Amino acid sequence: MxxxxxxxxxxxxxxxxxxxxxxxxxxxxxxxxxxxxxxxxxxxxxxxxxxxxxxxxxxxxxxxxxxxxxxxxxxxxxxxxxxxxxxxxxxxxxxxxxxxxxxxxxxxxxxxxxxxxxxxxxxxxxxxxxxxxxxxxxxxxxxxxxxxxxxxxxxxxxxxxxxxxxxxxxxxxxRDDEILHRIPEVFGNVLLAVLLLWLLSRYVAQPLYQLDRAASSLRQGQLDVIIPRVGWDEIDQMAMGLEALRQELAATWHAMPDLLFEVDMRGRYIRVLAVRPELLAAAPQQLIGRTVNEMLPKEAAQVVMQAVHDAYEQGGVWGREMRLPVAAGSRWFELSVARKTIPGQEATFLLISRDITERRQAEDGLRQLNEELESRVAARTAELLTAKEEAEQANRSKSEFLSRMSHELRTPLNAILGFGQLLELSVREAPLAGHVKQILSGGRHLLSLINELLDLARVESGQMTVSLEKVQLLSLIEECLELVKPQAQARHIRLMEASCLDRLQIMADRTRIKQVVLNLLSNAIKYNHSGGVVTVSCVQENDEICFRISDTGAGLTPEQQAKLFVPFERLQADDLQIEGTGIGLALSKRLVALMGGQIGVESQVGVGSTFWVRVKRAPDGMVSPVVPPQSGEASLALDQLPLVSRTVLCIEDNPTNLQLVDNVLSMLPGVRMLSAMAPGLGLELARTHQPDLILLDINLPDMDGYAVMQCLRESPLTAHIPVVAVSANAMPKDLERGRAAGFADYLTKPLDVVRLQQLVLDMVPGKRA
The missing domain is CATH 3.30.450.20 (PAS domain)
Structure with a gap:
């Protein structure tokens, strides 16, 4: 209007x-x-x-x-x-x-x-x-x-x-003349205004009025209303736009499964649009003018009115759900309500109701499946936890077994290698010296086998860790070549100078990469023929460095190459009577993988084999210098030592080990050894005699070496005495525990006789006799 x-x-x-x-x-x-x-x-x-x-x-x-x-x-x-x-x-x-x-x-x-x-x-x-x-x-x-x-x-x-x-x-x-002069002009303007008003009414006002009525019908939900096409081009364009909007609204609404209601603040139905009338509580004509409380069940009406009230306060609400009996049966609906505000009029509310019965049924089914799945997951989790505990127990058992086996194997080897070293130091006859050297060689080979077995077990159990640092590759290779030179000379193998640039550096654990290089060089020497050649070369490949160790041996067939890195697979080593354990290459492959590298082989029968190792290149920079090891057997000039008085207490429950230590220390002038096979006696002797050094075994009856160490540190009479641990427990965790307990040093069995003598001389200055 x-x-x-x-x-x-x-x-x-x-x-x-x-x-x-x-x-x-x-x-x-x-x-x-x-x-x-x-x-x-x-x-x-x-x-x-x-x-x-x-x-x-x-x-x-x-x-x-x-x-x-x-x-x-x-x-x-x-x-x-x-x-x-x-x-x-x-x-x-x-x-x-x-x-x-x-x-x-x-x-x-x-x-x-x-x-x-x-x-x-x-x-x-x-x-x-x-x-x-x-x-x-x-x-x-x-x-x-x-x-x-x-x-x-x-x-x-x-x-x-x-x-x-x-x-x-x-x-x-x-003034009068001007007014009289303007009378025709005013009359013409009035006629022009009347004509303009007629044109506006005929071609603007009337078409716009018809379009307004059509728009009002659209607002009332009459999507089949006819849009008039009258008026000038601009108004006709508006009519075409309104017609396009009507068609789009009609198509959109018929494509939507929702119900649309407009209600006032009291819940009275003003407008009802329903593509699916079977979802209505009553026919649309019956709803207009009635209230929600009159047409819906009490619980459903409360949900609708609460949503209307919340929309009045907040402007809109979503996701309200209710269950309602309709012509199609009992259905679930989701309500979305928005406030509609027109200046000068009372606020009304648009309600969109969507049938979510299928979704609720799917959610109920999914909830049931989730409950079943949670039950199955809980059961499976319990099984996995049990399996995890069993695996951890097995891992602990494995670690304990390895530690125990290491201890049990090193204990007899301590006597074999210890007394063998004493014989090597005292025997001067050539035949006997050769026999002693064979004993020591066999014992050291057995010790190497034990160490490799333990390393392989630690890698496979995930207990092996590496510490990456910058390593200068050329100095490492030269150091390894120097160490295997006696082995090469014994087999008449020529070691060529390494072809490697000084500036090449790699990111690796120096100890473990050295272990890998030594193993590859040793294999290149053992599997080579007399008079053969071993060469080492390095090349930079983008961000990696590859070093290659080649020999001129018999070479490997493809079948042999496939079994090369399998533990305990020695190929033809037994037939050729080549010394080895069969786990060196398997261990090397795992160590290289831990350092983020790769290892492989290229071989041709009758020509030779080339083992290559590819590791990450380190950025340029200074590398801490490493003192190269000295070749040959170390020995002490005992006859040149000054005569000083030293007292060493050895607490050891094994008589053979006690005898070995006594024989080693008796070679040092002025050294007096006290021995105790029980921890209590050892503590008493330490408090009574206050020795210059205590050699303490870890595995003792009644109380272990760590308990004895604590008693020594708690007594003011013995707190100052340096204590060196002597044990067959040689696992890394044992060494770390020994350092944490405060031992001055940690000697592993089999004992190195020369190192033990040097340690006694360095730690106990002694008193002039």
Whole structure:
């Protein structure tokens, strides 16, 4: 209705008002311009009359007053003249258009005349004019000389010409003329306005009104309403856009399975749109005008009204669910409510209801499946935890077994290698020395086998760790070549100088990469023929460095290469009577993998084999220098040692080991050894004799070496005595525990006789005997 009033009433009134306003402004501007020209013409005329009277008066007064009177009479014939006077400077009227004014004072005839202005103009020669504020009254003044009196040689008196014009009648005439002149123009503007109003009504107002009615029908949900196609092109384009919108809304709504309701604050249905009427609680016609509480069950109505209230406070709510019996059966619906606010009207609410019955059924099924899955996962998790505990127990058992086996194997080897080293130091006959060397070689080979087995087991159990650092490759290879040189000389193998640049550095664990290189060099020597050659070369490949160790041996077939890195696979080593354990290459492959590298082989039967190792290249920089090991067997010049007194206490439960240590220390001049096979006796001897050094076994009866160490440190009599651990427990964790317990050093069995002697000499300065 407001749209109709605007288009048919208010818009025409606005057009008429606009036409009237434009015409009025045009008339006012024309009158203003003509009156401005009138004022200017009146001023020119006024000042010309004043100047002419002043000139006549100055030349002819008083002899030719008739000429002056004639000029005043001529001016008086003009309708705008109000007064034309000749005054003295005192204000006495000398001549005027009215004879009755002559001889009177100007203040009586013209009360508004400013005498100060008259006096000022009389004293000068320049004319003066002015106009009052309302623009109606205009006057002009100019002075002239009066004749000299009888007693004056020259006249000092002055007269003033004063002329006043009243422009009221002229202004009114100008206004009336302009209005009469504009009457045809105003009539034409009115006709134009009427024509314009008819065109607006016919081609704008009426089509827009029809489009407004169609839009209102769309708002009410009547998606089949006909959109009129009338009016000018622009309005027709609007109709086409509205038709396209109607078709899009109709297609969109028919594609949506939702229900749309519009309700007021009290829950009264205003509009109902339903593509699926079977989901409604009643027919759409029955819902309009009724309230939610009247048409829905109590629980469902409470859900809807609560959603409406929340939407009023928050602007919109989503995800409210309710169950409702409808024609299609008991269904679940999800509500989304939004507040609709129109200025000047009560707020209404749009409700979108979506059938989610299938989703709820799927969620219930999924929830049931989840519960079953959680039950199965819990059962499986329990099984995995049990398996994990069993695996951890097996791993612990494996570690304990390895540690125990290491201890049990090293204990007899301690006697074999220890007494063998003593024999090597004391025997001088060549046949016996050779026998002793064979014993030591076999014992050291057995010890190497034990160490490799333990390393392989630690790698496979995940207990082996590596510490990556910068390693200069050339110095490492040269160090390894120096170590295997005696082995190569014994087999008549020629070791070529390594072809490797000084600047090449790799990221690796120095100890483990050295172990790998030594193993590959040893294999290249053992599997080579007499007089063969071993070469080492290095090459940089992008961010990696590959070093290759080649031999001139018999080579490997593809079948042999496939079994090369399998533990305990020795190929033809037994047939060729080559010394080895069969696990060196398997261990090397695992160590290289731990350092992020790769290892492989290239071989040709009858030509030889090349083992290559590819590791990451380290950035350029300084590398900590490594002191190269000295070749040959170390020995002490015992006969050159000074005679000093030293007391060493050895706490050991194995008589053979005690005897070995006693024999080793008896070779040192001035060293006295105290022995104890029980921890208690050892503590008593330490407190009583306070030895210079204590050699303490870890595996002791009643209490282990760590408990004995704690007792020694707690007693002020023995707290200062250095204690060295001597044990067959050689696992890395054992060494770390020994360092943490405060042992001065940790010697592993089998003992190195020379190292034990050197340790006693270094730790116990002794007293001069």
């Amino acid at each position: 407001k749209q109709r009033s605007l288009l048919r009433v208010i818009l025409p009134l606005l057009v008429l008002a606009g036409v009237f306003l434009v015409g009025s402004l045009s008339l006012w501007y024309a009158i203003h311009q003509r009156q401005a020209r009138l004022d200017e013409d009146a001023r020119v005329t006024l000042m010309a009359d004043v100047a002419r009277l002043a000139r006549l008066s100055d030349q002819t007064w008083p002899n030719a007053q008739s000429f002056i009177a004639a000029d005043i009479a001529q001016q008086a014939s003009r309708p705008q003249l109000k007064a034309a006077l000749l005054l003295t400077e005192t204000g006495e009227i000398l001549m005027a258009q009215r004879s009755a004014w002559v001889g009177r004072m100007a203040s009586e005839v013209l009360p508004g005349l400013d005498m100060q202005r008259v006096i000022r103009v009389a004293q000068g020669r320049l004319p003066d004019w002015s106009m009052d504020q309302d623009g109606v009254r205009m006057d002009g003044l100019q002075g002239f000389d009066l004749p000299a009196a009888q007693n004056e040689v020259r006249s000092s008196r002055r007269g003033v010409v004063y002329v006043v014009h009243d422009l009221t009648s002229l202004r009114a005439q100008v």
